[in-house]
Amino acid sequence: MIRTNRQNVQDRETSYVNLILSVTNTGTVIETDEELYELLGISKKIFINKFQNNLVNFVRNDQQKAFYEAIKCHKHSVFIIEPIYHNDKSELVLLIGSPCKLHDGEMAINATLLEQSELDNNINSNSYYTNTEGKVEQTTCKENDTIKDKDLHNIIVSCYETIDKNDREYYHCDRITGLPNETGFYEIVEKILKRNSEEAYAIVYTDINCFGYVNETYGYLEGNRLLAQYAGMMTQEKDFIKAATRLLADNFVFLVVGDSLDEVADRICSMNKEFSNQSCDERIAVKLILSSGIARIDSKTTIRCAIDNANIARKSIKANPHTSCGIFTKQMQEKILWETHVNHNMEYALKNNEFQVYYQPKIQLKTGKMVGAEALVRWITSTGEIIPPMRFIPIFEKNGFIEKLDFFVYEEVCRFLRDRLDHNLSIVPVSVNVSGAHLSNPYFVQHVITLVEQYKLPFNLIELELTESVCIENSSVALEIIKQFREKGFVISIDDFGSGYSSLNLLKDMTTDIIKLDSQFFRSGKMHQEEKIIISSIVHMAKQLNMKVLSEGVETSDQSEFLKEISCDMAQGYFFAKPMPISKFEELLN
C-alpha cells in the first residue's frame, strides 16, 4: 500500500507541496518518500540519525505534547516548524487531518475542520498550536484514547515557499482538498507558461453535477470527502495535469498539457467516468456525473479569460448525453465578442435612434382585410445594417436592457397611433411584445397604463403579447398581470402557442383574448394531415373557450386556404406581408 502521496508538485519554487505521511502516535515516520527530506532541507540519514526519524523533533518543545495528541485525535491543527530546520526556501507547516480513502488504497487528507482563518492566525501570530475553534490552547484527548505506538496515522505536511510575510494570500490553501487556492493557482500557471512557452496548454473547468444532493443527503463531511477524493485522483495524473484548484464549491480548474484538444477532451471524459464510477460506493449510492469544458491558454489569453472560456464550453454540453467534456470553439468566441459589442453599444444605439419599429400586418382570413399589426423592433446601425431581434433581444434579456427597449417600442407605437388619430387617419390595433423580464417589476402594469393614458389612447388599441413560455414559467405572476390588463381593456394574446409542452394546460388556466399559433406549425410549407388535425382542434377548442386564434408565419396560399376553411380568425406571415418600416405601413393603411 502506498502511504505517501505527493500532491500538486508543479514547481518547487512557487507552488506548495502536500505530503501525506504515515506516522505513529509518537510522530515516528513509517512511510514517506524522498520529498520529505527535500522539504525539510536535510538528508534522510540526518533525519533518521539526528532526529530519530521523528517529526516531533521539528516542533517546538513546549508544543510537543499537543502535537502527539493532535496526531492521535486527528485534531485539525497547525504547527509551524522551528526556523532553524527549514531549508532556506520554505516554511513548513504540519497540518494534522483525518485521512480519507482514495482508490487503490492511497490516502488523501480531509482536513475539513480547519478553518482557513485558523491557518492564517497561526501563521500570523506565530503561535504553534490551535484547536478547531482557533483558540491557542492545549488539546485534550478522551481518557480512553490511550497512546499506542503501533497505531498508524496519516498526516499531511504542507510546505510553502517563503515569501513576503505580508502577502497573506499566498498561504491560502483549500482546506478540503489541499489544493492551492485561486491566487496560488494563477501564480503557478503563470510560472509554468513562462517557463515552458513552447508547450501547448489548456484550461479544464469541471463541475460535479448535483453535488448539492450529496451534501443534503449524506452530509457535508461526506461531500468534502468526495471533493478530496476527486482532487486526489486528478492530481495523480502528473504527466497531464500540471496545476489544479478548487474554484468554488464543486467546481475545479486544471491546467493540462496537450497538443490536441480532442485528445485532452477524451482523456478528461474518461477521468470523469472513472470518478463517476468511484463515487458510487458503499457509503454513497449516487453516481456523480461530471461536466467539463476545455479552452486553450497561451500567452495571449489571460488565465481568467481561459477559465471563463472553459466554463462556457462546459455549459455548451449540458444536456448532451454523449460527452462530458466540451471544447471552446471559434463560434463561442464570436458569440462572446458579439455580446460584448452589444453590451457596449446598446445605450448609444438607443440615443442615436438606431432602434426602429417595424410593423407586420395581421389579416382577417374571412375578409382578407388588415385588422391589426404587430410591432417588431429592428436595430439599424449607422452603416445601414439591419440586425434582426433574435441577435440582440436574448442579450438584452440577460443584461436587463430589454425593459428600456420595450418601453421605447411601446412609446413609439403610442406616438404613431396618436399621430394618426390626430390627423383623422385610419388605424388598426397594434400588438407589442412583452419580455418576461417585466414580470419581476411590480410597477410594469402601471407603467404601461400611464404611458397609454399619456397619449390619450383607448386601451383596446394596444394588444400585449406574452409568450407561452413566459406564462408557463411565471404562471401566477402572468395570470395576475393578464387579469389587470384585461380589466383595464387591453387585449392580451398568448404568443408562440404550441411551441412548448404544456400548451393545453395553459388554456385551462389562463383566460386571454387571442392565441397566436406558433409559426412552427407552418414551417414545412405544405400542410401534413397530422398538423391539420392538430390545428383544427386547437381552433375549435379556442372558439369554445371564447378566444380568437391567429396563425403566425403563414407563407403559402395553401396554408391560408386551409386556415380559412377551418374558420381560424386571423393570420400573419410573409404570404400576406413582411414586417415593414413605418412609412410603408402607413401607405398600406391609407
Ligand code: C2E
Ligand atoms: P415573435 O413575437 O414570434 O414575432 C414573429 C416573428 O416571426 C418575427 O420575427 C417576424 O418577422 C417573423 N415572421 C413573421 N411572418 C413570418 C413568416 O411568414 N415566415 C417566417 N419565417 N417568419 C415570419 P422577428 O421580427 O425577427 O422577431 C423575432 C422575435 O423577436 C419575435 O418573435 C419576438 O419574440 C422578439 N421581438 C421582436 N421585437 C420585439 C420587441 O420589441 N420586444 C420584445 N420583447 N421582443 C421582440
Ligand code: CA
Ligand atoms: Ca410576438
Ligand code: CA
Ligand atoms: Ca410568435
